Amino acid sequence: MTLFLTEGEVTDLLDMPSVLDAVEAVLRHHAEGKATNRARRRVSLPTSGLNVMFAGAPEIGALGLKAYTVARGGARFYTMLFDPESGELLAQMQSDKLGQMRTGAASGVATKHLAREDASTLGVYGAGWQAESQVEAIAAVKKLERVIVHSRTEESRKAFAEKMGEKLGMEIETTAAAEEPAAQDIVVTVTSSSSPVLKGEWLKPGAHVNAAGSNFLMKAEIDRAVAGRASLVAVDSREELGLEAGNLLSALETGAVLPEAVRELGSVIAGHVPGRRGPDDITLFSSQGLALEDLAAARLVYDRARERGVGREMDF
Known part of the structure; x- marks a missing residue:
């Protein structure tokens, strides 16, 4: 049965x-x-x-x-x-x-293995339903002292901050300044935007980025400088590079990142390839989601x- x-x-x-x-x-x-x-x-x-x-x-x-x-x-x-x-x-x-839960969990696992050990601040782009599990998962693997969220409307980010702040038992800040979440130790993009909401020039040394909102080639939440600045670019599966990884397409097509340099997150977890090498490295996990x-x-x-x-x- x-x-x-x-x-x-x-x-x-x-x-x-x-x-x-x-x-x-x-x-x-x-x-x-x-x-x-x-x-x-x-x-x-x-x-x-x-x-x-x-x-x-x-x-x-x-x-x-x-x-x-x-x-x-x-x-x-x-x-x-x-x-x-x-x-x-x-x-x-x-x-x-x-x-929703497994998508958040994938970012949580990436954060556990790629973010700095002392990472304690989180910046979030997007205030929808998928953003909720992103914050929940990262809060489960890191002791967060600050979470700040940016979205298209003040109403949505305030509602998100109230809901998730109550769930996690902490204050969640909101901002209308698009560059402010990028200044945190951990950065998440989880939006429906087809054009970049995060610019690589905004990231500080040592940041870890989870780009989780794009699973179409024509959608890109991050600009090519995000991947270009990263010492490690990881994905769920390399098979999806030419099929779904819209967040990496610009960087790959312009040579800012070579396909051979993109690693699978599982290989980092298993110890087959090194993850973060130093405290000033920028790391990127581009999440498409796997069966x-x-x-x-x-x-x-x-x-x-x-x-x-x-x-x-x-x-x-």
Whole structure:
């Protein structure tokens, strides 16, 4: 029998520390040749689109895919989890919250491995739903003394600051000055902008940047100077460089960064390539999102659902 889990049930079964651990582990498995991932494939129609991404990670008992549609009425996300031994469909789950959590977790893992040990301030570009898990994940891996957010409207950034400040138990500042978040130890871009919101010239020595809002080639939240100044540029998967990494496209096409210099985050986690070399290095993680990250979170959800008797059994 297959377990079906609703959005609310998935939300109740997830917590950021556990998702951080799951994402970090599966990225290490990928680097060690113990997991496989395939880049997102898209079907675009005049009024809607279908996106599918799939992967397998036998070390955690996960094989499956995430599929989602985007239309004028919004987006709908589903993950299917199979047993890699028997091929049995273990679960189908609604996975909007799951995707938000794993995206934040990927930035949290990158921050853990690439930011300075003493990094304590965070600047955020974007005040939407995806920005929430970015701040939550980074706060889970670093002791933050200051968080400051910039977005297009004062209303959105103030609402974000109030909500996340209450959740994290700290004051979150807002600013109308676009360059101010860039002056922090850790910088996150998580916007829907198709043109750069972060300029490399604004970054201070030693900064770590998580660019998490672009998964299309025609979208770029950071200018090429961000990547050009970085001593290390990391991605989820090098396979996606020519498919989705819009945040890196300008730097790659102009030679500011060579494709061969781009590393996978999992290789840093596994110790196969060095991460930060010195306190003044600027490091960059360009996040596109992997099916492996979704499946790691989905396996966590499935195991907890079985333990707690959550979900509905269905015979497909």
